[in-house]
Amino acid sequence: MITKIHLNKVASYTTSATLETDKKVNLIYGLNGTGKSTFSNYLHKKMDDRYKCCSIEGLTDDHDLLVYNQSFIQENFFEDDSLKGIFTLSKENKEAETKIANALEEIKKLQSNRDIKAKELDTEKKSLNKKLDIAKETLWKIKTDYSGGDRVLEFCLDGYKGSKDNLFNHVIALPKPSVKPLKNISDLKNDLQSISGDNAEKYIELLHIDFSYQNxxxxxxxxxxxxxxxxxxxxxxxxxxxxxxxxxxxxxxxxxxxxxxxxxxxxxxxxxxxxxxxxxxxxxxxxxxxxxxxxxxxxxxxxxxxxxxxxxxxxxxxxxxxxxxxxxxxxxxxxxxxxxxxxxxxxxxxxxxxxxxxxxxxxxxxxxxxxxxxxxxxxxxxxxxxDQKDIVKSNIKKVFWDIMRWDYDQTVSSINADKSTSQIKIHSLETSLKVNSESIATQHAIISEEQKQTVNIESAIEKIRNGLNDLGITDFEIKKHSENLYKIVRRENEDKVFHSLSEGEKMIISFLYFLELCRGKKEATDAGKRKVVVIDDPISSLSHIYVFNIGRLIKNEFLGKKKTSTDKETGEQKIELEYNYEQVFILTHSLYFFYEMTETNHDFRKESQNLFRLIKNENGSRFIPMKYEEVQNDYQAYWFIIKDEEQHPSLIANCMRNIIEYFFNFVEKKDLNNYFQQEPLKANKFQAFYRYINRESHSLGQNIFDIKEFNYQDFRDAFRELFKVSGYEEHYKKMIRK
Known part of the structure; x- marks a missing residue:
C-alpha cells in the first residue's frame, strides 16, 4: 500500500509537496489547475524523466498500479482504433480454476505474512532512523558550539558544517582515544592564538638560575x-x-x-x-x-x-x-x-x-x-x-576531534550499539521478505500457467455492454474485434467511432472499460497482483444524471462493501468493510462528487478514508488534510479561496465574481450597477474591481495581469463594501469567518 507520494519540481509543484496516508481510500479535492493531472500522470508514468525529483513509498513489485485519467483515455481510445482485450476467468476448466483459487489463497496468506514482516521492517527502520536523528542532533552541537562569529577552532569543522549527516558520519568513524586527551579546548584555543595574528611572536628562553656560594x-x-x-x-x-x-x-x-x-x-x-x-x-x-x-x-x-x-x-x-x-x-x-x-x-x-x-x-x-x-x-x-603553522593547525585539528570523540563517546557508543542490533533484525526481516517474495512468485507462475486454459475476453465485453445499457446508452456499443481485441461500433459504422462521441460519452465508455480492466487482466498470463487504483476526475464532462451513476459505480466497486460477520469469541455480529482493491485514490474538482464519495458513517470513515484538499498558490501546489466537517459546496469553496491572498490573483478575482453572480443574480435577483453608483464603491481604487466584475466573459480574467490592475486588498475591500451597501454585511461576515 502506498504510504507517501512526493511531488517536486514538476508543473505546479514548484516546491516539495507530500501526500501521506495510511488508509485504503484517499479522496482528493482540488479546483482545476491545482495539480490533479500532474498527480495522476506521475502515477501513470512514474519512470518518466520529468518526475525524477518525485518518489513513492510503499509501492512494491507485487502491486499493479492502474490509473484512469486523460492520458489513459488518449492512449487507449485515440491512438488506436481497437481496444486491447480484458481477460477474465471462465468457468469451463474446474481443475485449473481450483488450482488458481488455491494459488490465490496461498498468495493471500503469503502477502498477509509479508505485510506483517514489512510493517515490522518499516517500524524497525523508523525506530533506527529516529535514534539516528537524535544522535545527529546531539553531535550537531559540535557545529553550533565551535563555528560562527570569532570561533577560533572553526577551521576544524571544515567540510562538516553544512550537513548533519557528514558531521555524524565523521564522528562515529573516529576511533576512541585510549586515554583522555591531555589538552582541553581552552588549551587548543591558546595554542592556535599563540601562533596567529599579533600573538605570533617568538620569545627568548629563560636563563637557568645559578647560586653556589657555600663551600x-x-x-x-x-x-x-x-x-x-x-x-x-x-x-x-x-x-x-x-x-x-x-x-x-x-x-x-x-x-x-x-x-x-x-x-x-x-x-x-x-x-x-x-x-x-x-x-x-x-x-x-x-x-x-x-x-x-x-x-x-x-x-x-x-x-x-x-x-x-x-x-x-x-x-x-x-x-x-x-x-x-x-x-x-x-x-x-x-x-x-x-x-x-x-x-x-x-x-x-x-x-x-x-x-x-x-x-x-x-x-x-x-x-x-x-x-x-x-x-x-x-x-x-x-x-x-x-615556523610550522600548518603542522600545528593539523595537530590541533587532530586533538580537537580526539576531544570530541571522547566527550561524545556515550552518544557514539549508544548509536553504534543500536545500529548493530537493528541491522541484525533488519537483515533477518529482509531475508524473510525475500523468501516470501520468491514463494509468491512461485504461486504467480502457477496462476499464469493455469490461466492460459481458462481466460477469455467475452465476459468483459458483456459487462461493458450491460454498463452502457444501464446508463441508457444504446446508440453505440462494444464488440469483439479479433481474438484479443475490442472495437467501439455505432450501428454499421466501425471506423473511428470514438472520435465521433460526445465528451460525456467518451468519458463513460472509457471509464466502463477501465472498470473492467481493474476487475480483469491485461494479459492472459497476468497473475494476481494487488491493485492500486487511481481515478482522476471521472465526471468532468458528464451531465448530473451520469455523475450520479458513475458515482454509484465507483462507490460499489472501489470504496468497500459492508459485510456482516460474527465474532468467534463473543458471538456478536459486527459490520466490516470489505475491499476489492489494495488502495484507491480519487481526484475531483467537484465538491458535490467529493461529498458523494465520502463515507457518512464516522467509524467506517475514520477506519478507511483520508480526505485531502489540493490547493495552489504562489508557493506552488500542496496537499492539506481535510476533516469531513470541512466538505462544502462550490459556493462555500469560493469563499475559502478568496481568504487566501497567496492564491493566484486571477483565481481570487474569478472566485469573487462567481460568488457575486451566484448570490446577486441567482439568489437575490439584484442589479449590481445600482450598488456601484453608491459610496464608497465609487472610489477610484474600486474601479478596477467594478470593471472586472462587469465583464461578461470569465475567460477575460487573465487580462488582469496585462493591465496590472489587481490589488488583493483593494479587491477584498470592494468585495466587502458591495455586501455592506447592499445590506448583506452579516452574510459577508459569516462566510469570511468560515
Missing part, C-alpha cells in the same frame, strides 16, 4: 666558635663570663682617653690603659681575620641574592603562564631560604662565638630550574610552531 671552607667558618687570644691576661675572665661577643661589642664604647675611664659595662671609673690593652690583646689578628672573612662572605652572599633574575622579569614571558603557580611556589621557597641564610650570617658576625648552619638551597634551586626548563621547552615549541 666547605665557608661551612667550617660558620661552624667555628670564634674567640680571642687565650694567653691574654683577661682570657680567663672572659672565658669565665662566657660571652666574648659581649666584651667585643663593648670596646666600641670605651673613650680614647683610657686612664680612669668609665667602664661601659659597670659604669665605674675602672678602665685603665693596661686593662684596655689586655682586652684588645684578647681579640688578636686571628679573631679579626675570621670576622673579616665572615663579612666578605656576607657581601658575596648578599650580592648573589641581589643578582638573581627579577621575578617580575621572569613572569613577563607569556609562556610562563601555564606554569605560573608552580613557578611562584618554587621561587618563593628558594628565595626565602636565601634570605633566612643571609640573616643567619649577619647574626654570626654579631655573635661570632655561636656556631651556625645554613639551610641547603640546592634542592629548591634544582626544582626551580626544572620548572624553568619546562617553560623553556614550551618556548622552544612555541617558536618552532610559528
Amino acid at each position: 666547605t671552607q665557608t661551612k667550617n667558618l660558620l661552624d667555628k666558635q670564634i674567640v680571642g687570644n687565650e694567653h691574654s691576661s683577661v682570657s680567663q675572665l672572659i672565658k669565665h663570663l662566657g660571652n666574648s661577643d659581649w666584651v667585643k661589642q663593648g670596646l666600641q664604647y670605651i673613650p680614647q682617653e683610657t686612664e680612669n675611664s668609665t667602664c661601659p659595662f659597670c659604669q665605674e671609673d675602672t678602665i685603665s690603659k693596661a686593662l684596655l690593652d689586655s682586652i684588645r690583646d684578647y681579640f688578636d689578628a686571628s679573631y679579626e681575620a675570621d670576622i673579616t672573612a665572615l663579612k666578605e662572605f656576607l657581601k658575596v652572599y648578599s650580592d648573589g641574592i641581589q643578582n638573581l633574575p627579577s621575578k617580575s622579569v621572569l613572569e613577563s614571558n607569556p609562556r610562563l603562564e601555564d606554569y605560573r603557580r608552580d613557578f611562584e611556589i618554587k621561587f618563593a621557597a628558594f628565595t626565602k631560604v636565601l634570605e633566612n641564610n643571609k640573616k643567619l650570617i649577619e647574626e654570626k658576625i654579631k655573635t661570632p662565638s655561636v656556631s651556625i648552619s645554613l639551610a641547603d638551597s640546592s634542592k629548591l634551586l634544582e626544582e626551580l630550574n626544572e620548572i624553568i626548563g619546562r617553560i623553556n621547552l614550551s618556548i622552544r615549541e612555541h617558536n618552532k610552531n610559528i
